[in-house]
Amino acid sequence: MKAIRRFTVRPVLPDTLRPLAGLAHNLRWSWHEPTRALFDALAPEGLAGADPVRVLGALEATRLAALAADQEFLGRLRTAAEDLDHYLHAPRWYQEQPGDAPAAVAYFSPEFGVAAALPQYSGGLGILAGDHLKSASDLGVPLIGVGLLYRHGYFRQSLGRDGWQQEQYPVLDPGELPVTLLREADGTPARISLALPGGRSLHAQLWIAQVGRVPLLMLDSDVEENAPGERSVTDRLYGGGSEHRLLQEMLLGIGGVRAVRTYTRLTGHPAPEVFHTNEGHAGFLGLERVRELQGAGLDFDSALETVRAGTVFTTHTPVPAGIDRFDRALVARHLGDDGALPGVDLGRILALGDETPLGGEPGLFNMAAMGLRLAQRANGVSTLHGAVSRSMFAGLWPGFDADEVPIGSITNGVHAPTWVAPEVGRLTPDASDAELWEVRRTLRERLVSDVRDRLRASWRQRGAADAELGWTETVLDPDVLTIGFARRVPSYKRLTLMLRDKDRLRSLLLHPERPVQLVVAGKAHPADDGGKKLVQELVRFADDPRVRHRIVFLPDYGMEMARGLYPGCDVWLNNPLRPLEACGTSGMKAALNGCLNLSVLDGWWDEWFQPDFGWAIPTADGAAAADEDRRDDLEAAALYELIERRVAPRFYDRSPDGVPAGWTAMVRRTLADLGPKVLADRMVREYVEKLYVPAAGARRALTPGRARDLAAWKARVRKAWPAVAVDHVEIGDDLAGAEADAELGATPVVRVRVALGGLEADDVEVQAVTGRVDADDTLTATRTVTLKPSGGPDLEGRLPYAGTLELDRTGSFGCTVRVLPAHPLLAHPAELGLAALPEETTGEGAGVLLR
DSSP states (O other), rough: OOOOOOOOOOOOOOOGGGGHHHHHBBBGGOHHHHHHHHHHHHTTOOTSSSOOHHHHHTTHEEEEEHTTHHHHHHHHHHHHHHHHHHHHHHHHHOGSSOTTSSEEEEOOSSOOOOOOOOOOOHHHHHHHHHHHHHHHHTTOOEEEEEEEEOOOOSSSEEEOOOOOEEEOOOOOOOOSSSEEHHHHHHHSOEEEEEEEGGGEEEEEEEEEEEEETTEEEEEEEETTTOOOOTTTTTTTTTOOOOHHHHHHIIIIIIIHHHHHHHHHHHOOOOSSSEEESSGGTTTHHHHHHHHHHHHOOOOOHHHHHHHHHHHHEOOSSSSSSSEEEEEHHHHHHHHSTTSSSTTOOOOOOOTTBBBBBGTTTTTTTEEEHHHTOOOSEEESSHHHHHHHHHHHTGGGGTOOOOOGGSSSEEEOOBBBHHHHHHHHHTTTOHHHHHHHHHHHHHHHHHHHHHHHHHHHHHHTTTTGGGOOOOOGGGSSSSSEEEEEEEOOOOGGGGGTTGGHHHHHHHHHOOOOOSSSSEEOOOOOOTTTHHHHHHHHHHHHHHHTTTTTEEEEEEOOOHHHHHHHHHHHOOEEEEOOOTOOOOOOOOHHHHHHHTTTEESSOHHHHHHHOOOOTTEEOOOTTTTTHHSHHHHHHHHHHHHHHHIIIIEEEHHHOOOSOOHHHEEEHHHHHHHIIIIGGGGHHHHHHIIIIIIIIHHHHHHHOOOHHHHHHHHHHHHHHHHGGGGOOOEEEEETTOOOSEEOOOOOOOOEEEEEEEOTOOGGGGGGGEEEEEEEEEETOOOOEEEEEEEEEEEOOOTTTTTEEEEEEEOOSOSSSEEEEEEEOOOOOSSSSSOOOBOOEEEEHHSSSEEEEEO
16 A cells, blocks of 8 residues: 555653754754764664754663663754854954945756755755855854755666666655745745636745755655646756756746745845746846845846846856757746746747857757846856856857956865765874874774675675675775776766776786776666666676675765765866866765776866876876867876876875875875865855945945946947947057067057047047967967046047056067947956957057067
């Protein structure tokens, strides 16, 4: 028989044990060791290490009565409750910041990886979002997280007998999760609704996961008011077809704003001044805020400027294929007057998602393009990814070189209390090499034990009997160099690069003096058969009796597995196709535990690699990179070479006391010098200082009147811009030709005449741009000099401008002149994507080449 209803029977806690409920429902326990230890102490047999909500639900009345009379336990409970109260209410870093910091920030993401007990993530994007919330909590940043509650999560992964990935979607009961339902004052569940085409509606209730000081609002469409189709909108993460995904993203963005308004109304939490869109999935939040402002009396353009001023957009993808795109007709049907955004100009909505400037399809709506157009501030997630993003999205700013596109970068970080093993956290800077090495061996030994347990469970799922599994008792060796590789399995991450030369890999694994062992894990997307084939290829290699004691594939990679995997590995392997790894934070988590990185110079490793921290895998360039097979062969060979000649010898080079001094020196430098850089606390502080505070200031400056003025100014500038022109340029009395010589230290005067096409001088900035030139006369390493008006208009109405250059670099040098729109409320000179340059590349009015 099957149940027709599910419900959770909660224990009634005696008054003295009431603080347990508060401790269990605040996810701070997931990174606070004393709180976890408290719940482990009262967990029934078999539940040690389980999440506290589950532990509480399993306690019998007799056990509760005994605990209520246990004075020692009650003392520990009081201490833990007082510590949490202090954490939640005492001033922290943010409260010490100047008064211009925003009262609150809303942070939207399609997934959040906060704890294994709340499986609402698929990979790095969600883990990053969870770490962002945790560090915001630690720093006191008044963040409100906004996401969806997926009743089936992502999926649970297992393997078939042939190594093919299998997916299961267990139902998640919110009653068994560390979440609470947001209720109205009368006790009824709070609801938000979206209108859908054909008179339908999409309703959602709001669950709150308390992440330390930060509330995470999760919208759940599994409510009785919805029809079956709408009820399943939040069924699973990244599942379903195009319309299903569109409804999810409408609920996240539009519904998420409405959820925030409901939450602040009911709790008194300050309303957000800044909205942070973590990837394009939540981009519709800007359209909902436009609708709100139009309802308050602003026209579309003025509302758009107001929304842009207070919005931050973070892109996480380095390839166009990673961006959500929808059919324009589908978007139009769902967002028009018969849909979720009545009264908002549909043509203007569709224009925001136009991807044709990016070389895209005219019939598609691009979520990242909309996100960038709706945000005045945008960033990539590593220095290299910022550069890749500027190039990828340069078409949205057609008048500018890629390096001037207004997309910055803030390199991701990871939340140390979540990911650092307690043994590593207790190490002191003056710990001896022997102490450091003993900790590393302890963690490796623990990983080996965990791997054996997981491997046996996996083989039983694959149909093996216990009698067949005696060999698992000798899988891995706590004294062998252990390399970890675990992540999602899209093709660009190259799970099977290590298998390019299987004989070479076998020789590394079975080396008689310097053996290597590999622990591999990762999930392929359920719809990605190519990724599943990669998993199967790896599994089949690892099943080979000759090497299965040296290489294992662990199914169902997630946060719980990762917390033991990172500390237990000696080396963390990452071999993506450069530059397709936006950041890649798994190696950061490994580094915080003293694990050395062996990685392609991509993402964060490109930025912070030093030989003291690990090894850089060389990548193929030029013609070799164009041939995929040759590229992979070359890079796999480089990987084998590094392991055989550099990594393994360093690990096994032992002093008389058995400690590898060279290796522990690298571990020490990784912990001391690299560790502070990869912290999410550093990342969140950068978001506050570089993006949140400026965005809040810009939003405050845009009163309704100023917003109207700014929108009108932009319209006037765009209309007049075709007539703005650079008509005549002179650079120095003795530098009149297209090519000329100049002496180091010279200060030639630049004179230019500019036609403003009806604009005023205050509407523009005229610049001389100087820099080195390459063989094509392209300027690099540019500097700008602002030219000032130097007289009245000539007979043709052109205004003269002048300024002085400083030639402080030798070699081929060049200069050009341009005119840009200028307004005090612009965040970046490229914001409008407008620039007037000399018409020709040679002759009068051109840029001048100085040698």
